[in-house]
Amino acid sequence: MAGISFEGRVAIVTGAGAGLGRSHALGLAERGAKVVVNDLGVSTAGEAAAPAAEAVVEEIRAAGGEAMAHGADVSDAAQVADMMAQAMNAWGRVDIVVNNAGILRDKTFAKMDLSDFRKVIEVHLMGATTVTHAAWPILRDQKYGRVVMTSSASGIYGNFGQSNYGAAKMGVVGLMNVLALEGARDNIRVNTLAPTAATRMTEDLLPPEALEVLEPEAITPGLLYLVSEDAPTRTILGAGAGVFAQTRIYETPGVLLQGEDNTPEAVAAAFERIHDAQGQRELPDAFAQTRKFARRAAEAKGLSLPWGED
Incomplete structure:
Protein backbone atom coordinates (compact mmCIF):
# COMPACT_ATOMS: atom_id res chain seq x y z
CA MET A 1 0.00 0.00 0.00
CA ARG A 248 -20.32 -3.52 15.02
CA ILE A 249 -24.02 -3.44 15.84
CA TYR A 250 -25.81 -6.69 15.00
CA GLU A 251 -29.44 -7.82 14.94
CA THR A 252 -30.57 -11.39 15.61
CA PRO A 253 -32.91 -13.12 13.12
CA GLY A 254 -35.77 -12.72 15.56
CA VAL A 255 -38.98 -14.65 16.22
CA LEU A 256 -42.30 -14.10 14.45
CA LEU A 257 -45.37 -13.85 16.71
CA GLN A 258 -48.73 -13.23 15.02
CA GLY A 259 -52.38 -12.92 15.89
CA GLU A 260 -53.36 -14.48 19.19
CA ASP A 261 -49.77 -15.64 19.68
CA ASN A 262 -48.52 -12.03 19.82
CA THR A 263 -48.78 -11.39 23.55
CA PRO A 264 -46.40 -10.16 26.24
CA GLU A 265 -46.35 -13.69 27.64
CA ALA A 266 -45.36 -15.08 24.23
CA VAL A 267 -42.53 -12.53 23.97
CA ALA A 268 -41.32 -13.60 27.40
CA ALA A 269 -41.53 -17.28 26.47
CA ALA A 270 -39.67 -16.70 23.21
CA PHE A 271 -37.04 -14.38 24.64
CA GLU A 272 -34.24 -16.93 24.61
CA ARG A 273 -34.85 -17.52 20.89
CA ILE A 274 -35.13 -13.75 20.28
CA HIS A 275 -31.80 -13.35 22.06
CA ASP A 276 -30.10 -16.21 20.19
CA ALA A 277 -27.11 -14.77 18.31
CA GLN A 278 -26.97 -17.51 15.69
CA GLY A 279 -27.56 -15.95 12.29
CA GLN A 280 -27.23 -12.36 13.53
CA ARG A 281 -25.98 -9.82 11.01
CA GLU A 282 -25.39 -6.13 10.40
CA LEU A 283 -28.15 -4.16 8.70
CA PRO A 284 -27.20 -1.58 6.06
CA ASP A 285 -29.88 0.95 7.02
CA ALA A 286 -33.09 1.39 9.02
CA PHE A 287 -35.38 0.32 6.17
CA ALA A 288 -33.54 -3.00 5.97
CA GLN A 289 -35.07 -3.83 9.34
CA THR A 290 -38.52 -2.80 8.10
CA ARG A 291 -38.13 -5.02 5.04
CA LYS A 292 -36.94 -7.90 7.20
CA PHE A 293 -39.89 -7.71 9.59
CA ALA A 294 -42.51 -7.16 6.87
CA ARG A 295 -41.08 -9.98 4.73
CA ARG A 296 -41.23 -12.47 7.60
CA ALA A 297 -44.83 -11.58 8.41
CA ALA A 298 -45.94 -11.56 4.77
CA GLU A 299 -44.35 -14.95 4.03
CA ALA A 300 -46.15 -16.48 7.01
CA LYS A 301 -49.44 -15.35 5.44
CA GLY A 302 -48.52 -16.59 2.00
CA LEU A 303 -48.04 -13.09 0.65
CA SER A 304 -45.21 -11.86 -1.57
CA LEU A 305 -43.44 -8.53 -1.15
CA PRO A 306 -41.28 -6.92 -3.89
CA TRP A 307 -38.13 -7.08 -1.75
CA GLY A 308 -35.34 -9.56 -1.93
CA GLU A 309 -32.94 -10.33 0.86
CA ASP A 310 -30.69 -7.42 1.89
Whole structure:
Protein backbone atom coordinates (compact mmCIF):
# COMPACT_ATOMS: atom_id res chain seq x y z
CA MET A 1 0.00 0.00 0.00
CA ALA A 2 1.27 3.47 -0.87
CA GLY A 3 2.04 5.77 2.02
CA ILE A 4 -0.85 7.86 3.32
CA SER A 5 -0.36 11.53 2.49
CA PHE A 6 -2.47 14.62 3.09
CA GLU A 7 -0.59 16.95 0.74
CA GLY A 8 -3.02 19.52 -0.62
CA ARG A 9 -5.66 18.68 1.98
CA VAL A 10 -7.09 21.01 4.61
CA ALA A 11 -8.16 19.59 7.97
CA ILE A 12 -10.15 21.02 10.86
CA VAL A 13 -9.49 19.36 14.22
CA THR A 14 -11.66 20.45 17.13
CA GLY A 15 -10.46 20.31 20.70
CA ALA A 16 -6.92 20.22 19.34
CA GLY A 17 -5.13 22.20 22.04
CA ALA A 18 -4.16 19.13 24.05
CA GLY A 19 -4.39 15.36 24.27
CA LEU A 20 -5.89 13.45 21.37
CA GLY A 21 -6.78 16.54 19.35
CA ARG A 22 -3.24 17.85 19.55
CA SER A 23 -1.87 14.46 18.51
CA HIS A 24 -4.29 14.30 15.57
CA ALA A 25 -3.41 17.83 14.42
CA LEU A 26 0.32 17.12 14.58
CA GLY A 27 -0.13 13.80 12.77
CA LEU A 28 -2.10 15.38 9.94
CA ALA A 29 0.37 18.24 9.57
CA GLU A 30 3.34 15.87 9.58
CA ARG A 31 1.86 14.18 6.51
CA GLY A 32 1.23 17.40 4.65
CA ALA A 33 -2.20 18.68 5.68
CA LYS A 34 -2.88 22.32 6.39
CA VAL A 35 -4.57 22.29 9.78
CA VAL A 36 -7.08 24.49 11.56
CA VAL A 37 -6.30 23.90 15.24
CA ASN A 38 -9.56 24.57 17.04
CA ASP A 39 -9.63 24.89 20.79
CA LEU A 40 -11.88 27.02 22.97
CA GLY A 41 -9.29 27.06 25.75
CA VAL A 42 -11.27 25.55 28.60
CA SER A 43 -10.84 22.93 31.29
CA THR A 44 -12.20 19.41 30.95
CA ALA A 45 -15.39 20.66 32.61
CA GLY A 46 -15.80 23.41 30.03
CA GLU A 47 -14.65 26.27 32.26
CA ALA A 48 -12.27 29.07 31.25
CA ALA A 49 -8.60 28.11 31.05
CA ALA A 50 -5.47 29.16 29.19
CA PRO A 51 -5.80 28.87 25.39
CA ALA A 52 -3.64 26.11 23.92
CA ALA A 53 -4.35 26.20 20.18
CA GLU A 54 -1.60 28.73 19.42
CA ALA A 55 1.02 26.52 21.04
CA VAL A 56 0.03 23.61 18.77
CA VAL A 57 0.11 25.89 15.74
CA GLU A 58 3.63 26.94 16.67
CA GLU A 59 4.67 23.28 16.94
CA ILE A 60 3.33 22.62 13.45
CA ARG A 61 4.99 25.69 11.97
CA ALA A 62 8.29 24.91 13.67
CA ALA A 63 8.23 21.53 11.91
CA GLY A 64 7.64 23.22 8.54
CA GLY A 65 3.88 22.78 8.34
CA GLU A 66 0.97 25.19 7.84
CA ALA A 67 -1.65 25.80 10.51
CA MET A 68 -3.93 28.41 11.99
CA ALA A 69 -5.62 28.61 15.38
CA HIS A 70 -9.30 29.27 15.93
CA GLY A 71 -11.09 29.48 19.27
CA ALA A 72 -14.64 28.72 18.12
CA ASP A 73 -17.08 27.20 20.56
CA VAL A 74 -18.11 24.18 18.48
CA SER A 75 -21.71 24.44 19.65
CA ASP A 76 -21.98 28.08 18.47
CA ALA A 77 -23.03 28.15 14.81
CA ALA A 78 -21.83 31.71 14.19
CA GLN A 79 -18.36 31.02 15.60
CA VAL A 80 -18.11 27.77 13.63
CA ALA A 81 -19.15 29.58 10.44
CA ASP A 82 -16.35 32.07 11.03
CA MET A 83 -13.86 29.24 11.50
CA MET A 84 -14.98 27.65 8.23
CA ALA A 85 -14.79 31.00 6.41
CA GLN A 86 -11.25 31.63 7.67
CA ALA A 87 -10.14 28.20 6.47
CA MET A 88 -11.69 28.82 3.05
CA ASN A 89 -10.19 32.31 2.80
CA ALA A 90 -6.73 31.01 3.66
CA TRP A 91 -6.67 27.75 1.73
CA GLY A 92 -9.73 27.59 -0.51
CA ARG A 93 -11.04 24.23 0.66
CA VAL A 94 -11.82 21.97 3.60
CA ASP A 95 -11.31 18.24 3.13
CA ILE A 96 -11.18 16.70 6.59
CA VAL A 97 -13.25 17.33 9.72
CA VAL A 98 -12.17 15.68 12.97
CA ASN A 99 -14.82 16.19 15.66
CA ASN A 100 -12.79 15.70 18.82
CA ALA A 101 -13.85 18.50 21.19
CA GLY A 102 -15.43 17.40 24.44
CA ILE A 103 -15.94 17.99 28.14
CA LEU A 104 -16.80 15.88 31.18
CA ARG A 105 -19.30 16.59 33.94
CA ASP A 106 -19.57 13.22 35.64
CA LYS A 107 -22.19 12.41 38.27
CA THR A 108 -24.69 9.65 38.79
CA PHE A 109 -27.96 10.27 36.96
CA ALA A 110 -29.82 10.73 40.26
CA LYS A 111 -27.48 13.52 41.35
CA MET A 112 -26.88 15.16 37.98
CA ASP A 113 -28.29 18.59 37.28
CA LEU A 114 -30.00 18.73 33.90
CA SER A 115 -27.89 21.73 32.95
CA ASP A 116 -24.80 19.50 33.18
CA PHE A 117 -26.50 16.86 31.06
CA ARG A 118 -27.46 19.46 28.47
CA LYS A 119 -24.01 21.06 28.37
CA VAL A 120 -22.24 17.78 27.63
CA ILE A 121 -24.75 17.02 24.86
CA GLU A 122 -24.22 20.52 23.47
CA VAL A 123 -20.46 20.16 23.22
CA HIS A 124 -20.13 16.55 22.08
CA LEU A 125 -23.21 15.89 19.96
CA MET A 126 -24.31 19.37 18.90
CA GLY A 127 -20.68 20.44 18.53
CA ALA A 128 -19.98 17.60 16.10
CA THR A 129 -23.26 18.36 14.33
CA THR A 130 -22.61 22.10 14.06
CA VAL A 131 -19.06 21.77 12.71
CA THR A 132 -19.99 19.02 10.24
CA HIS A 133 -23.09 20.92 9.09
CA ALA A 134 -20.97 23.99 8.35
CA ALA A 135 -18.47 21.92 6.38
CA TRP A 136 -21.04 19.78 4.55
CA PRO A 137 -21.80 22.14 1.62
CA ILE A 138 -18.06 22.56 1.00
CA LEU A 139 -17.49 18.80 1.01
CA ARG A 140 -20.44 18.22 -1.32
CA ASP A 141 -19.31 20.87 -3.80
CA GLN A 142 -15.81 19.37 -3.85
CA LYS A 143 -17.19 15.84 -4.22
CA TYR A 144 -14.72 14.88 -1.52
CA GLY A 145 -14.76 14.80 2.25
CA ARG A 146 -13.62 12.78 5.22
CA VAL A 147 -15.40 13.23 8.56
CA VAL A 148 -14.67 11.53 11.86
CA MET A 149 -16.84 11.57 14.96
CA THR A 150 -15.33 10.74 18.33
CA SER A 151 -17.33 8.25 20.37
CA SER A 152 -16.39 6.30 23.48
CA ALA A 153 -16.90 2.94 25.14
CA SER A 154 -18.92 4.92 27.69
CA GLY A 155 -21.58 5.44 25.03
CA ILE A 156 -21.27 2.13 23.22
CA TYR A 157 -21.12 -0.05 26.33
CA GLY A 158 -21.96 2.27 29.25
CA ASN A 159 -19.98 3.61 32.20
CA PHE A 160 -21.22 4.38 35.70
CA GLY A 161 -21.68 8.10 36.33
CA GLN A 162 -21.52 9.16 32.68
CA SER A 163 -25.13 9.22 31.48
CA ASN A 164 -24.67 12.61 29.79
CA TYR A 165 -21.37 11.67 28.17
CA GLY A 166 -22.61 8.21 27.20
CA ALA A 167 -25.76 9.59 25.58
CA ALA A 168 -23.75 12.11 23.59
CA LYS A 169 -21.18 9.54 22.51
CA MET A 170 -23.81 7.10 21.27
CA GLY A 171 -25.56 10.00 19.59
CA VAL A 172 -22.59 10.67 17.32
CA VAL A 173 -22.70 7.03 16.19
CA GLY A 174 -26.26 7.57 14.99
CA LEU A 175 -25.17 10.77 13.29
CA MET A 176 -22.37 8.89 11.53
CA ASN A 177 -24.76 6.18 10.33
CA VAL A 178 -26.99 8.69 8.57
CA LEU A 179 -24.28 10.98 7.21
CA ALA A 180 -22.36 8.01 5.76
CA LEU A 181 -25.48 7.16 3.73
CA GLU A 182 -26.20 10.75 2.71
CA GLY A 183 -22.59 11.55 1.84
CA ALA A 184 -21.84 8.46 -0.23
CA ARG A 185 -22.84 9.91 -3.61
CA ASP A 186 -20.51 12.87 -3.08
CA ASN A 187 -17.52 10.79 -1.97
CA ILE A 188 -17.91 11.91 1.63
CA ARG A 189 -16.90 9.15 4.00
CA VAL A 190 -17.94 9.36 7.63
CA ASN A 191 -16.46 7.24 10.40
CA THR A 192 -16.25 7.11 14.18
CA LEU A 193 -13.19 6.77 16.39
CA ALA A 194 -13.79 5.30 19.85
CA PRO A 195 -10.53 5.97 21.70
CA THR A 196 -9.18 5.15 25.13
CA ALA A 197 -6.25 7.41 25.90
CA ALA A 198 -4.36 9.11 28.68
CA THR A 199 -5.63 12.68 28.39
CA ARG A 200 -6.85 15.46 30.66
CA MET A 201 -10.26 13.80 30.54
CA THR A 202 -9.03 10.39 31.76
CA GLU A 203 -6.05 11.14 33.98
CA ASP A 204 -8.19 11.07 37.13
CA LEU A 205 -10.09 7.96 36.05
CA LEU A 206 -7.28 5.52 35.24
CA PRO A 207 -4.39 4.05 37.29
CA PRO A 208 -0.84 5.24 36.51
CA GLU A 209 0.08 1.88 34.95
CA ALA A 210 -2.73 2.23 32.40
CA LEU A 211 -1.95 5.87 31.67
CA GLU A 212 1.61 4.87 30.84
CA VAL A 213 0.55 2.72 27.86
CA LEU A 214 -2.47 4.73 26.74
CA GLU A 215 -0.65 7.62 25.09
CA PRO A 216 -2.71 9.59 22.53
CA GLU A 217 -0.01 9.15 19.88
CA ALA A 218 -0.81 5.41 19.76
CA ILE A 219 -4.36 6.23 18.60
CA THR A 220 -3.67 8.85 15.94
CA PRO A 221 -2.56 6.33 13.26
CA GLY A 222 -6.11 4.95 13.31
CA LEU A 223 -7.55 8.45 12.92
CA LEU A 224 -5.22 9.17 10.01
CA TYR A 225 -6.45 6.05 8.22
CA LEU A 226 -10.11 7.00 8.80
CA VAL A 227 -9.57 10.36 7.04
CA SER A 228 -7.33 9.07 4.26
CA GLU A 229 -8.09 8.81 0.54
CA ASP A 230 -8.86 5.09 0.84
CA ALA A 231 -10.78 5.35 4.12
CA PRO A 232 -13.75 3.11 4.83
CA THR A 233 -17.09 4.63 5.68
CA ARG A 234 -19.56 3.99 8.51
CA THR A 235 -16.90 2.25 10.60
CA ILE A 236 -16.55 2.43 14.37
CA LEU A 237 -12.86 1.99 15.13
CA GLY A 238 -11.95 1.29 18.73
CA ALA A 239 -8.40 2.34 19.59
CA GLY A 240 -6.11 2.36 22.59
CA ALA A 241 -2.50 1.51 23.51
CA GLY A 242 -1.78 0.58 19.89
CA VAL A 243 -4.70 -1.87 19.75
CA PHE A 244 -7.36 -1.33 17.07
CA ALA A 245 -10.72 -3.10 16.90
CA GLN A 246 -13.95 -2.64 14.99
CA THR A 247 -17.23 -2.27 16.86
CA ARG A 248 -20.32 -3.52 15.02
CA ILE A 249 -24.02 -3.44 15.84
CA TYR A 250 -25.81 -6.69 15.00
CA GLU A 251 -29.44 -7.82 14.94
CA THR A 252 -30.57 -11.39 15.61
CA PRO A 253 -32.91 -13.12 13.12
CA GLY A 254 -35.77 -12.72 15.56
CA VAL A 255 -38.98 -14.65 16.22
CA LEU A 256 -42.30 -14.10 14.45
CA LEU A 257 -45.37 -13.85 16.71
CA GLN A 258 -48.73 -13.23 15.02
CA GLY A 259 -52.38 -12.92 15.89
CA GLU A 260 -53.36 -14.48 19.19
CA ASP A 261 -49.77 -15.64 19.68
CA ASN A 262 -48.52 -12.03 19.82
CA THR A 263 -48.78 -11.39 23.55
CA PRO A 264 -46.40 -10.16 26.24
CA GLU A 265 -46.35 -13.69 27.64
CA ALA A 266 -45.36 -15.08 24.23
CA VAL A 267 -42.53 -12.53 23.97
CA ALA A 268 -41.32 -13.60 27.40
CA ALA A 269 -41.53 -17.28 26.47
CA ALA A 270 -39.67 -16.70 23.21
CA PHE A 271 -37.04 -14.38 24.64
CA GLU A 272 -34.24 -16.93 24.61
CA ARG A 273 -34.85 -17.52 20.89
CA ILE A 274 -35.13 -13.75 20.28
CA HIS A 275 -31.80 -13.35 22.06
CA ASP A 276 -30.10 -16.21 20.19
CA ALA A 277 -27.11 -14.77 18.31
CA GLN A 278 -26.97 -17.51 15.69
CA GLY A 279 -27.56 -15.95 12.29
CA GLN A 280 -27.23 -12.36 13.53
CA ARG A 281 -25.98 -9.82 11.01
CA GLU A 282 -25.39 -6.13 10.40
CA LEU A 283 -28.15 -4.16 8.70
CA PRO A 284 -27.20 -1.58 6.06
CA ASP A 285 -29.88 0.95 7.02
CA ALA A 286 -33.09 1.39 9.02
CA PHE A 287 -35.38 0.32 6.17
CA ALA A 288 -33.54 -3.00 5.97
CA GLN A 289 -35.07 -3.83 9.34
CA THR A 290 -38.52 -2.80 8.10
CA ARG A 291 -38.13 -5.02 5.04
CA LYS A 292 -36.94 -7.90 7.20
CA PHE A 293 -39.89 -7.71 9.59
CA ALA A 294 -42.51 -7.16 6.87
CA ARG A 295 -41.08 -9.98 4.73
CA ARG A 296 -41.23 -12.47 7.60
CA ALA A 297 -44.83 -11.58 8.41
CA ALA A 298 -45.94 -11.56 4.77
CA GLU A 299 -44.35 -14.95 4.03
CA ALA A 300 -46.15 -16.48 7.01
CA LYS A 301 -49.44 -15.35 5.44
CA GLY A 302 -48.52 -16.59 2.00
CA LEU A 303 -48.04 -13.09 0.65
CA SER A 304 -45.21 -11.86 -1.57
CA LEU A 305 -43.44 -8.53 -1.15
CA PRO A 306 -41.28 -6.92 -3.89
CA TRP A 307 -38.13 -7.08 -1.75
CA GLY A 308 -35.34 -9.56 -1.93
CA GLU A 309 -32.94 -10.33 0.86
CA ASP A 310 -30.69 -7.42 1.89
